[in-house]
Amino acid sequence: EPEVTQTPSHQVTQMGQEVILRCVPISNHLYFYWYRQILGQKVEFLVSFYNNEISEKSEIFDDQFSVERPDGSNFTLKIRSTKLEDSAMYFCASRKLAGGDTQYFGPGTRLTVL
Amino acid sequence: GQSLEQPSEVTAVEGAIVQINCTYQTSGFYGLSWYQQHDGGAPTFLSYNGLDGLEETGRFSSFLSRSDSYGYLLLQELQMKDSASYFCASHTGGFKTIFGAGTRLFVKA
Numbered sequence: 001e002p003e004v005t006q007t008p009s010h011q012v013t014q015m016g017q018e019v020i021l022r023c024v025p026i027s028n029h030l031y032f033y034w035y036r037q038i039l040g041q042k043v044e045f046l047v048s049f050y051n052n053e054i055s056e057k058s059e060i061f062d063d064q065f066s067v068e069r070p071d072g073s074n075f076t077l078k079i080r081s082t083k084l085e086d087s088a089m090y091f092c093a094s095r096k097l098a099g100g101d102t103q104y105f106g107p108g109t110r111l112t113v114l
Numbered sequence: 115g116q117s118l119e120q121p122s123e124v125t126a127v128e129g130a131i132v133q134i135n136c137t138y139q140t141s142g143f144y145g146l147s148w149y150q151q152h153d154g155g156a157p158t159f160l161s162y163n164g165l166d167g168l169e170e171t172g173r174f175s176s177f178l179s180r181s182d183s184y185g186y187l188l189l190q191e192l193q194m195k196d197s198a199s200y201f202c203a204s205h206t207g208g209f210k211t212i213f214g215a216g217t218r219l220f221v222k223a
Contacts, residue, residue: 031209035211035213041215042201042213042214042215042216043149043151043157043201043203043213044213045210045211045212045213048209048210048211050209055209055210056206056207056209056210058210091156091157102159102162103147103159103211104159105156105157105158106156107155107156108156
């Protein structure tokens with residue numbers, strides 16, 4: 001069964017450094033998402049991406065964040081200058097159709113900012 | 115603002131039925147989904163309601179009432195492996211998903 005993959009599984013970085021989190025969505029999916037989850041808290045929407053552009057973004061997704069689909073398979077989240085409070089699990093998800101179709105989540109990347 | 119309310123935790127015994135409620139206040143509401151998350155794992159899709167009424171998927175059912183801004187997830191024949199967190203999530207226009215804070219379900223033998 002196809003699945004969403006994410007790399008790396010764990011990223012440790014120093015405050016102020018740039019990080020790029022990578023995702024490979026399911027191949028025939030059209031809608032892509034990034035979420036974050038601080039330990040013990042709820043899943044928070046960051047951004048959705050469709051047709052090579054951002055569809056929606058949350059107030060969390062400020063100028064420090066950017067997303068890109070550099071080729072036909074990868075979907076990346078860049079944090080330009082990490083802060084301590086960026087430490088969280090970051091999940092990528094993809095969906096085939098609009099509306100309520102299933103979102104498939106990747107296993108997540110645990111980001112630790114020191 | 116956009117918010118979803120669900121109980122923080124629920125405890126039930128193996129074999130029982132449990133209902134997890136969710137009330138929402140979201141503009142541009144499109145539908146309500148339910149996700150399961152085990153500790154250290156990723157959210158896994160369980161069910162979606164775009165229309166009022168009941169959706170059944172095996173041991174799991176989900177209900178939506180748009181007029182009441184209310185939904186619930188029903189888990190039947192509870193098993194120990196059902197111990198996890200359950201999140202309701204509202205969709206707006208298909209591009210934004212807002213999650214509730216989650217309900218921790220403890221299943222006891």
